[in-house]
Amino acid sequence: MAGRPDLYAVALGSNRRHGRHGAPERVVAAAIAAMADAGLTILAVSPTLTTPPIGPSIRRFANAAALIETALPPAALLARLKTIERDFGRRRGQRWGARVIDLDIILWSGGLWASPTLSIPHRAFCTRDFVLFPLERIAPDWIDPLGNRSIRQLAARLRRRRPVDRPATRP
Structure with missing residues (x-):
């Protein structure tokens, strides 16, 4: 018997073309479809943002967030997401380097x-505009269990602190 479904917020990012899916924006859309094909219920998907890279990568990222529902516990969901990444050709490499797809569990x-x-x-979601801004579009009232602030509040704080020389396309 399956447990009651839980809600998860998943961040998606891509900054490499995929042979079948194409540009990073299309890779993100295909990854959302792959999550649904893997038995995860997609409840909401944010618009896709284009953001500058952090770290050594020089390619801009396509970023989005999805709310999913599943009876899988966190470790099993992580394993399913890592399988999707591998199916898309993701290989472990340089931290913050170019990647075809990155799927991260943000909240549960x-x-x-x-x-x-x-x-x-x-660990770092509340400092990353490319996670918070898409998440704010689909779950603005979700409360961070560590900081006891809503996604809307965290995003507003980040906007106030954002350096002028790091623009990002906002939804």
């Missing part, structure tokens, strides 16, 4: 989760 309706391979909430 169960609150906090910690294991050697997964921390929920995602």
Whole structure:
């Protein structure tokens, strides 16, 4: 018997073309379809943003967020998302380097989760505009269980702190 479904916020990012899906924006859309094909219920998807890279990559990223529902516990969902990444040709490489697809669990309706391979909430999500701005479009009232602030509040704080020389396309 399956457990009750939980809600998860998943961040998606791509900055490499894919042989079948094309440009990064289309890779993000295909990854959302792959999540649905993998048995995850897609409840909402943000618009896709184009953002500058962090770290050594020089290619701009296509970023989005999705709210999904599944009875899978966090570790099993992570394994399913990593399978999708591998199916898209994702290989482990340089941190923050170019990637065909990145799928990260950001938040979980169960609150906090910690294991050697997964921390929920995602450790750096509240400092990343490319995560917060898409998430704000689909889950503005979701409360960060660590900081006790809504996604809307976290995004507003980030907008106030954002350096002028790092523009991002906002939805």
